[in-house]
Amino acid sequence: MIIPIRLKLSNAYLIAGDRPVLVDTGSPGETNKIAQALAQAGVALPDLALIVHTHGHGDHAGSTRELQQRSGAPVAIHPADGELLRLGRKAPLTPTRFTGRVMRPLVNMPFAGVEADLWLEDGQSLAAYGVPGRVIHTPGHTAGSISLLLDNGQAIIGDLLMGGMMGGAFRPTRPGYHYFANDLTQVQQSIHHLLSYNPTRLYVGHGGPLPPDAVRQFMAIQSPVLSYG
Numbered sequence: 001m002i003i004p005i006r007l008k009l010s011n012a013y014l015i016a017g018d019r020p021v022l023v024d025t026g027s028p029g030e031t032n033k034i035a036q037a038l039a040q041a042g043v044a045l046p047d048l049a050l051i052v053h054t055h056g057h058g059d060h061a062g063s064t065r066e067l068q069q070r071s072g073a074p075v076a077i078h079p080a081d082g083e084l085l086r087l088g089r090k091a092p093l094t095p096t097r098f099t100g101r102v103m104r105p106l107v108n109m110p111f112a113g114v115e116a117d118l119w120l121e122d123g124q125s126l127a128a129y130g131v132p133g134r135v136i137h138t139p140g141h142t143a144g145s146i147s148l149l150l151d152n153g154q155a156i157i158g159d160l161l162m163g164g165m166m167g168g169a170f171r172p173t174r175p176g177y178h179y180f181a182n183d184l185t186q187v188q189q190s191i192h193h194l195l196s197y198n199p200t201r202l203y204v205g206h207g208g209p210l211p212p213d214a215v216r217q218f219m220a221i222q223s224p225v226l227s228y229g
């Protein structure tokens, strides 16, 4: 159902539902790589029903404009990240730990901006686009970060968490916070919110996928007093 597309810095995903939907578009210049991965799954670019963004950073929306032009698919994002997508650059980044300061130049890349065709809101069903699932607003990494929760329990959660170290090169199924967060407390609340739906598998923007139990253990150590109200 969810087919990972491993790119240079990040993961994009193909949801092979009734109609194919692409989630995230990698960094600038990755259109052909994504098109090849889709072709291996029997999907041509014009087949895409929708291009969804987990959020508006350049390593997840970098090839959106080119993919939109070549597929004709509508582009969707949460309204709070609409400006990031439109302007094609990041808002100021707040590192969550030292590695973030080292990694910042690598992920803070400008990209070709795009006007969204469709705004994603919390609870919104994507059934009309062939996806048996819905949008969960999981802000914190950015204000408009979302997760996609499929009816089968699988979830694509963008940069809400990441797997392993060095973009998932080491221990990719070990949960950790992303190097950057607009609001780390909000990230923690969003993780608890997402876990309250009892997802079965978490597909992240870097590394992964993550077993939800490993995330629960991680959160118990990170924030024992925090619970989602």
Ligand SMILES: [Zn+2]
Binding pocket: 055, 057, 060, 141, 159
């Ligand atoms: Zn990000």
Ligand SMILES: [Zn+2]
Binding pocket: 010, 057, 059, 060, 159, 205, 206
């Ligand atoms: Zn990312």
